Amino acid sequence: MSDAYVGQIILFGGNWAPENWALCDGKIMKIHDHPALYTILGIRFGGDGRETFGLPDLRSRVPVGIGQGEGLGAYAIGATGGVETVTLLADQMPSHTHAITAMNTLGTQADPTDAFLAQTADPSGMNPNTPSYVPSATTGKVPLNQGSVSTAGASAPHTNMPPYLALNYIICVNGLYPGRN
Numbered sequence: 001m002s003d004a005y006v007g008q009i010i011l012f013g014g015n016w017a018p019e020n021w022a023l024c025d026g027k028i029m030k031i032h033d034h035p036a037l038y039t040i041l042g043i044r045f046g047g048d049g050r051e052t053f054g055l056p057d058l059r060s061r062v063p064v065g066i067g068q069g070e071g072l073g074a075y076a077i078g079a080t081g082g083v084e085t086v087t088l089l090a091d092q093m094p095s096h097t098h099a100i101t102a103m104n105t106l107g108t109q110a111d112p113t114d115a116f117l118a119q120t121a122d123p124s125g126m127n128p129n130t131p132s133y134v135p136s137a138t139t140g141k142v143p144l145n146q147g148s149v150s151t152a153g154a155s156a157p158h159t160n161m162p163p164y165l166a167l168n169y170i171i172c173v174n175g176l177y178p179g180r181n
Helices: 035-041
Strands: 009-012 021-023 028-030 052-054 101-103 141-143 168-172
Touching: 035 052
Parallel strands: none
Antiparallel strands: 009 168, 021 168, 028 052, 101 141
8 A cells, every 4th residue: 555644553454564654562663763753653662762762562452432422431542442352250140039939849859969948747856857848840830939049150350352363463664644634
């Protein structure tokens, strides 16, 4: 692109940058080698401002427009943020309940392992050997009070990314100097 503007960033399908372009990989550049690009970027992407400046690093990043859209957050040029994975906390989930079911038949076993709650033949509940469980619950399930269930989940982070296609962002380092409108 012979008519590209210095500082213009585009997507490129190659794994290298064409002539007059550089990969947007955060590389530190010499000001004296690219003074026009320095006047556009300054040191907002790195460098010391005396001898060096940095290119934007768009590896594994999605660009977002600067400013504030209606009902959205404000973003300054060069700002970064976001994470690839998040761990939801209980207060970030919608209010919900977990149903507990039991059998409305008499229990056939005393061991609760892999079993469902059932009616007990000992109404006092004092005999621990009274069958209070059934091995399977295909029919006759009834809901119990939703007062208490054990916690669920492992608090493990999950990815929070839409489908993606990885390409290189490149920036024009030599080209037309953009005039202000």
